[in-house]
Structures are given as C-alpha cells and as structure tokens.
Amino acid sequence: MPTLPLNDAIGLALAEEMRRDNKVIAFGEGIATKRHELVTEFGALRVRNTPLAEGIIAGTAVGAAAGGLRPVADLLFAPFLCYAMDELVNSAGKLRYMSGGQFSFPLVALAMTGAGWGVGAQHNHNVEAWFVHSPGLKVVMPSNPADARALLKAAIRDDNPVVFLLDIGLLYQPGEVPTDAVPIPLGQASTVRAGTDVSLISYGKTVHHCAQAAESLAAEGIAAEVIDLRSLKPLDEAAILATARKTGRVVVVHEANRLCGVGAEIAALIAEQAFACLKTPVVRLGGPDAPVPSSFPLEQATVPQADAIAAAARQLCASHRPLTYPPMENSKCALPH
C-alpha cells in the first residue's frame, strides 16, 4: 500500500474527481500555485488562483454550485472563514430550503486549522461547531491520509455544501493510502481500536492521542475503544450510542474549545439515549475558552494529549456510578454489570 502525506492525499482526491467529472473545478488562495500539477492536467480555467478575498471566493463557489458546477474552494485557514460566513451560512446553507428546494449547492470549502505550526489564534481556530450548528451544511474533519482522500471524494460528489477541515498538525504526516479509490460515505465513523472498558470518541489529530492513550491503557489491562467520527455532520449517532452502550464509560476528546463544542452534543446524545447504560458520567476533554497562543508549549497545552486522555479513562474505570435506584432492565446495554 503506498504511503502519502495527508496534503498529497487531498491533491490525489482532487485529481481523481476532476478526472471523473468535468464539472469539478478548484479555486482559491494559491491552489493553482501550490497544486500546479492540477493546472497542468486540467487547465487554467478549471484550477484558478483567486484574490485573498474569502467572501467572494465562497460566494463564487455558491453561485457556481447553483449553476451546475461542483466547485472546491480553498480558503486556506479556518479563521478566515469568518469572512465567508455569510456566503456559507446564509447562502449555501439556507437558500436550498428557503427557495423550496429549487437549488442545490454541491460545493466543498477547504480550510486548515489546529495546533502544530504555532501560527496563533487568527490562523488556528477550530471552528467546526459553528458550521455543525448551521442548517444545510455538512462538516468533515479527517484524521489520516486515506480517510482524507476518500472523504473528500465523497464530499465533492455530495449535493450539499461541505465544510472540509484539515488538521494542520496532520498535513505532512504520512499514512497508507489504498490503491482503490472508493469514497467513504459522510456520516460514517470508524472504529480505530475495539475495546470493552471505556470509549474514547474523537476526530482530527486527537484521534491519534486517543490511540496512544489506548495503547498505554492496554498495558494496564484496560481495553479502550477508539472511535474516529470523521464527519461531524452528519454525525454517526448509531456508532456513538453503540460504543457508549458497549462500554458504559465515555471520554469525548477534541482540540476545539470545550464550551459548546461538538463534544457537548455527543455527551448530550449519550445522556438522552444511552443513560441507562452509563456506569459513570461522560467526560469531555477539549481546549480552553481562550484564543490559541502561538508559543509552542502553550499551543500544545490547548490540545488534549495522550496522558490526559489516559488519566481520564483510568479515573472512569476506577469509579462506579453509585446506584441510587434499582438497576434498570435495558437489553440495549451490551454488558450490564
């Protein structure tokens, strides 16, 4: 199986989709410069650099999508999406519904985010929850090159607008990419590691931190299950509930601000639908309610690391929910004890 960095897997997916469908075009801040091989293969009309003006880049993607094309717009860094919020949220997300279903917006908005480069809070802000909260949009954040390629292919083929977030810290991390080019349907989580004692649910780079934590927990005899959500909307609720019911102990992990982050939705979902299976309260690990600093140690401190994740899991496995009421009969809980 060939090995590629995530950034190259994105380029591969773009080339494959542009080859397959001539309605796919790509434009954005330096995409024709940085991915010049696409210009060579597909021409300067289908691969374009743009002004550094996120509003019109996103707006042009929305208009082109409604007009029958499948644009991929590269907006560089996620905080720049603030300039594109109107076009993505008010137009792409709403005009299908508000027009009574007359229009579709098959577009992908690409942006980088996350710790790793020390670029500071105006280039590193994990804003995925904003878009999850916006009707009509889908949100994807892959954790490895193979998923990035397969999810981007699905996002390009999707008839809805997709905000596709790339974790800066993973961009140049290599990973195996299969030779087949099958898209992964949006809304399908993956089980990175199976386990029965505690569930670690995450996405993006913290999936790897969860996997490291699971490794050290295994050495202590704790079998942790690691779930990579991959797409945040649609959210794989079935996979979340299945793992919660299986282990009864859940740690939700993400780099984004914990306050009103995606983890809050996951914790609430579990509380509403799998409460009877829980042996302990759900724990959320996330970034602080603070702009991300540039200084490397401070930046790293905003990200839940493997040690903290393992510590949280260990604590959950050591404690038991005091039973203040008779145990409920609930056949949905896989391991009632």
Place this chain on the structure above:
Amino acid sequence: MNEFPTAADPLRLYEQLLLIRAYENAIVQGSTDGRIPGTCTSVGQEAAAVGAINALTADDLILTNHRSAGHLLARGADPGRLLAEVMGRRDGYCKGRSGSLHISVKELGVVLTTTIVGGELSLAPGVALAQTMQGRPGIVACFFGDGAACEGSFHESLNLAALWNLPVLYICENNQWQAFVHRREAMSREHVSDWGAGYGIPVQTVDGNDVFAVLEATRNAATQVRDTRRPVLLEVLTYRTRGHFEPDDQGYVDKAELAAWLARDPIALCRDRLIGAGQLSLTADAELIARVDARIATAVAFASASPFPSIEELTLDVYA
C-alpha cells in the same frame, strides 16, 4: 422555458408598471389590517425594473434582492403565486418558506434571491462562471441597491468579474435610501458608477424613472456584456417613495426631495408619454387599469385561499 415579454411594446411596458404598482398597493393595504405581512415595496421604482427586465432574453439569469416584486412581475411571475409566498402559503413559489424577502423562481431564471444586502453581489460571479464554463449563452443580471454598493461584496464582486471576464450585468437601482439612511450619509462618491469605473468596468448612469430610457440603456449594456463576455455596470437613478418596510411613517424623509421625485412618478411619466404620442387613449388607459386591478383582485383571492404548508414540511429540503 416560458415566453418572456422581451418585445418592447410600449403598452405592455405600461401595463407592467401598473401591475407592479397595483400589486404593491394591495400588499400595503393588506398589511394595514394584518391580512398580508408587510414587505419592502418597490413603489416608485417600477420603471427601473420594467425597463431593465424587458431588455433581457429568456436565456439570461437574474439575481435580485428583498425589493424584488418589480423584477419578478416584469419577468412574468404570477402575482397570485407571489402573494401566496408573501403570505406563507403552500402555493407560493418557494412553498411558503421564503416570504417576501427571498423569492426565487428558477423556471423564470430568477435565481438565488437573497436579502442579505450585498449577498446577490457575492453570488453573481459564480453564476456567471457556471454559465461560461458550461457554454451557456445567457448573461447574469444582478440587481442591487446603493446600500449594497457600500458592502465589501460589491467591490470584491466587481474586481473578480473584471479579472475573470465574467458576463455579469450589474444593475444598481440607486433609490437614494439605505434602509433608514440617505445615501449621501453613506457614500464617499456621488455615484455608484464612479466606483465601477475604478475596476475598469464600463459604466453608465440612466434616469430610472423613464422606463424607455432604462430599456434602451439596459439593452445597450446587455449587448455589450454579451459581445465582450465582460461585466458592465448600469446605475439606474430612482427613488423609494414608500418606507424601507411596511409600515413606515417616513418621518425621516426630506419632504421637498420626496415631492420632487413624486412629481416624476414613473407611471405618470409613461402614461403622459403614451398619451402625447397618441399610443394611449383615456378610455384604453381606464381599461388597462381595470384589467390590472381585476388581475390583482384574483391574485389576492387565490393567495388567501391557498392553505398553509403542513407542519410535516418543516424540515423538508434542508439537505439534498
């Protein structure tokens, strides 16, 4: 595709002016007693819409905004279905989900109507790019106001359309008002067209209350866009003679300025011209007015009888 009234039959233009005014008046009347929700009317701006829309072809696409009744009716939209949309009824063009502010009618080429001021400007280059890249002949006409011209999206849009050679006809209906602020308080230049020239885009300014002048100017501008496949900016000078949104007491409006523009009412100007040229008799005028009034009465009855959408439809069409 429907047949559009592209012929410049002067009487047909006049009838469209009457129809838009009667439609808006029905809404104003209905909103005073709560039968119809208040809207942003286009009263006073009818000639700008009728002149411009009739200069376009069936292939052309139109992006408009919250003050869109004139564009929609001139393009041939059914006033009954428009009113049903305004009233949130099932037979509205957008199944009652838009209300008055964002009515799109894809079958008429009126696409992506947005009420975010400047939103239409941010979408127009993309629509034009799709037309160009798919080899479609139609140009994109983007209607916006002087308020939208003060948004950053206006400047980003013109720059990109000029840079990428996109066939966009920018039509600024400068109605002198940006919600409750006079354009003099908000613009560093006297004309929006001054800004367009800065992007190397051909510009023209025209009397927006003279339907024939708007028709001719838009025809020339549209031809230029069609021939060059590059953007052109047409600034249409007119006046919003009612408030920003119904109801609005217009206490903030300069009475002398309003009176001066009311004295140049686009419908009266057109009528006088037609009568002077012997193309319209007083009898024929009365017949036209009666026909338009009857059409609007039918539309009000149709919309009022249309049911509300069912609650089950609340979350339909969010995702494809």
